Amino acid sequence: KPRRCYDVVVIGAGPSGAVASSILSEKGYRVLVLEKQHFPRFSIGESLLPQCMEILESAGMLQAVVEAGFQYKNGAAFATNNQYSSFDFREKFSNGWGTTYQVQRAQFDKVLADCAAEKGVEIRYGHDVVAYKDRGNQVQLDVISEDNTYQVEAKFILDASGFGRVLPKLLGLEKESTLSPRVSLFTHIEDGINHSEYDRDKILISVCPENNQIWYWLIPFSDGRASVGLILPREIYEQNQISNHDLLRQYISKTTTMNAFLEKAKFDIDVRKMDGYSCDVTHLYGDKFALLGNAGEFLDPVFSSGVTIALKSADLATHVLDKQLKGLAVDWETEYAQPLKQGVNTFRAFVDGWYDGTLQDVIFAEDKSTQIKKMISSVLAGYAWDKKNPYVKDPNRLKVLAELCRT
Numbered sequence: 001k002p003r004r005c006y007d008v009v010v011i012g013a014g015p016s017g018a019v020a021s022s023i024l025s026e027k028g029y030r031v032l033v034l035e036k037q038h039f040p041r042f043s044i045g046e047s048l049l050p051q052c053m054e055i056l057e058s059a060g061m062l063q064a065v066v067e068a069g070f071q072y073k074n075g076a077a078f079a080t081n082n083q084y085s086s087f088d089f090r091e092k093f094s095n096g097w098g099t100t101y102q103v104q105r106a107q108f109d110k111v112l113a114d115c116a117a118e119k120g121v122e123i124r125y126g127h128d129v130v131a132y133k134d135r136g137n138q139v140q141l142d143v144i145s146e147d148n149t150y151q152v153e154a155k156f157i158l159d160a161s162g163f164g165r166v167l168p169k170l171l172g173l174e175k176e177s178t179l180s181p182r183v184s185l186f187t188h189i190e191d192g193i194n195h196s197e198y199d200r201d202k203i204l205i206s207v208c209p210e211n212n213q214i215w216y217w218l219i220p221f222s223d224g225r226a227s228v229g230l231i232l233p234r235e236i237y238e239q240n241q242i243s244n245h246d247l248l249r250q251y252i253s254k255t256t257t258m259n260a261f262l263e264k265a266k267f268d269i270d271v272r273k274m275d276g277y278s279c280d281v282t283h284l285y286g287d288k289f290a291l292l293g294n295a296g297e298f299l300d301p302v303f304s305s306g307v308t309i310a311l312k313s314a315d316l317a318t319h320v321l322d323k324q325l326k327g328l329a330v331d332w333e334t335e336y337a338q339p340l341k342q343g344v345n346t347f348r349a350f351v352d353g354w355y356d357g358t359l360q361d362v363i364f365a366e367d368k369s370t371q372i373k374k375m376i377s378s379v380l381a382g383y384a385w386d387k388k389n390p391y392v393k394d395p396n397r398l399k400v401l402a403e404l405c406r407t
């Protein structure tokens with residue numbers, strides 16, 4: 001008979017759920033992961049940041065990720081029609097990894113979930129969490145699987161359900177993001193790139209020559225395919241009359257660099273759409289639950305910070321939860337919410353700076369001081385929690401820097 005009572009139940013087996021469940025299982029807790037879908041399954045969020053490597057390493061998952069043969073990544077490149085600027089993450093202010101990978105998430109998420117299962121986590125695929133009830137000492141979740149409906153109990157719930165946002169919806173914690181609503185169109189292509197100026201070791205972010213609120217990503221994979229995506233303000237998307245596929249291709253044709261790189265590309269699968277992806281919550285934790293990764297706040301994809309924040313949240317939350325389950329005093333506000341938000345707020349300043357144009361000025365400025373470039377490179381590499389970096393300690397410095405770059 002399957003066990004019905006656990007120390008911790010994790011909702012969702014994406015990166016935050018896999019890492020959190022694995023860390024807790026290694027500490028000896030009985031952990032169950034309930035995952036709605038069957039893996040491998042598609043997910044967006046394919047460009048990792050070097051900061052992820054440290055967390056994957058400490059969760060004992062790095063070897064499996066390295067051995068999976070993903071595309072090597074050492075930085076980020078930015079292009080407009082007449083400017084090109086690149087950051088090599090190995091040249092950065094903070095200590096730690098300077099390289100990482102760009103990954104097909106179907107495969108990457110399965111690698112992490114399989115690692116968690118190997119470490120003793122029970123994962124049930126095809127199990128959808130539909131209700132949460134606080135029963136005093138325990139929490140009860142209602143679950144719908146392909147065969148039946150059942151309840152499971154736990155001392156604590158970690159919600160790692162990503163855009164499923166299970167507890168924010170069930171407990172009324174949803175809060176509107178301060179970021180404007182934007183639409184993303186994306187697909188995977190056979191990229192066919194053999195252009196001499198293309199640097200396959202970097203993500204390429206291109207800005208639309210007509211409007212700096214519109215931008216594109218090109219994330220190469222190690223098998224000759226790539227992810228391409230377009231971000232545009234919702235009101236601009238809504239004015240359009242053509243198919244998502246044609247709109248994506250039409251916008252790509254406006255860019256000099258990306259259009260040249262993708263000259264021989266084959267767009268051979270459907271274009272997907274995500275509308276209004278930025279989201280927030282009123283609370284990141286409660287008496288018997290905490291929200292990880294995208295189940296909490298999601299900002300914007302421009303600096304590829306999503307998986308990094310998801311992994312950081314898993315790392316921080318499991319540390320606090322371990323203490324709580326041992327009967328020690330914990331303060332989720334100062335030990336989880338505040339430290340997590342400190343890094344999220346660094347990325348927020350960069351995202352705000354991107355859309356108000358100040359950060360684009362900094363990125364494309366020709367003569368940046370080497371030391372300042374290293375500090376910016378560190379944040380772009382995901383080291384948004386390193387308060388020794390002046391741009392982490394006080395992200396508003398970006399505005400001053402942009403003024404300097406403009407003069």
Ligand code: FAD
Nearest residue numbers: 012014015016036045047129161162164293294301306307
């Ligand atoms: P997820 O990876 O979303 O996993 C959540 C899991 O929970 C899923 O498997 C889902 O099936 C499961 N689930 C949902 N509901 C239920 C339920 N009721 N019961 C049980 N299980 C459930 N991030 C990057 O780092 N790099 C990028 O390049 C990047 N690009 C992006 C581009 C776009 C357009 C967008 C919108 C986001 C991008 N992101 C990127 C962000 C990234 O996708 C997320 O931050 C990341 O996947 C969050 O991981 P997670 O573990 O929180 O959740």
